[in-house]
Amino acid sequence: MAITLGELADQVDCELRGSRETVIETVATFSGAGPNAITFLSNAAYKPQLPDTRAAAVILKPADADDCPVAAIVHDDPYACYARMAALLHPALTHQPGVHPTAFVSEDAVVSKTAYVGPNAVIEGNAVIGDGCEIGPGSYVGPDCVIGAGTRLLANVTFVRAVTTGQRGLIHPGAVIGGDGFGNAMTPEGWVKVPQVGGVKIGDDVEIGCNSTVDCGAIGDTVIGNGVRLDNLVMIAHNCRIGDHTAMAAYTGIAGSTTIGSRCLFAGKSGAVGHITICDDVVVTGKTMVTKDIDTPGAYASSFAAEPAKDWAKNVARVRRLGKLFDRVGDLEKDKS
Secondary structure, eight states: OOEEHHHHHHHHTOEEESOTTOEEOEEOOTTTOOTTEEEEOOSGGGGGGGGGOOOSEEEEOGGGGGGOSSEEEEOSOHHHHHHHHHHHHSOOOOOOSEEOTTOEEOTTOEEOTTOEEOTTOEEOTTOEEOTTOEEOTTOEEOTTOEEOTTOEEOSSOEEOSSEEOOSSOEEOTTOEEEEOOOOEEEETTEEEEOOOOOOEEEOTTOEEOTTOEEEOOSSSOEEEOTTOEEOTTOEEOTTOEEOTTOEEOTTOEEOTTOEEOTTOEEOTTOEEOSSOEEOSSEEEOTTOEEOSOBOSOEEEOOOOOOOOHHHHHHHHHHHHTHHHHHHHHHHHHHHHO
């Protein structure tokens, strides 16, 4: 989609230093940008590339604008500004409303006339598909699910049962929402499955990545707040509550009945044990496991960075000897007393 710099600046409400008539067709990196593209500078590490850019314009902070050799789009948050402009230049593909001939829609389902249901999709009884929704090919919307207006299920998405979403959601291929949680009771004869009878409540403007899972509640609902972002391969167990605008990177796993506050950030391969509470504005670094309540905002870490294997082996050996070292120190303190 082609649009002038002036139109881009007006729609995103930022300052433009340069010609309003320059036509932009795409976004690009610093190294790959040409005269029809915009790029952005938000990381100081890339500033040495600024003088040589071939882009038509660069989105950058006010402090960097005077060093820009081409048109400058000035904004305090260049990355967020870039995101909005990229959405204008590359709008999501949309479909004409209607139900594909190969789709199955139950007689008891309610599908808006402005919604799209793609090839081989299935809409079960008592499901409700809101205005402007898109149910992609191969997707399954189970009984008693309610899909809020403008929500898109891209392809092969499964809503098992009793899932309710807010508006403008985006669910990527392979995600499974509302599957059974891991509920089992041990008896002398073996495991007995605990029925999972709750549902899933998802707020507005939520994005859930490829092959991620959000389990239904065992009793009551699993709750995902407004504006939450779940990356690919994220696991949310039954009866968790995830606060507004919290984000989780790939391989994050949250055990059952854990409550996480708003605006929290979980880096890749991090997680939390069950039945704990994490307050608002907490950052959990990569591969960190949270094992108890956190009631103070801030960053938390529990993993070690990679090091040469020989150094790692030495450190492990030292850790294994810590018990004996503590005993020796204790004995020495007793002798002194």
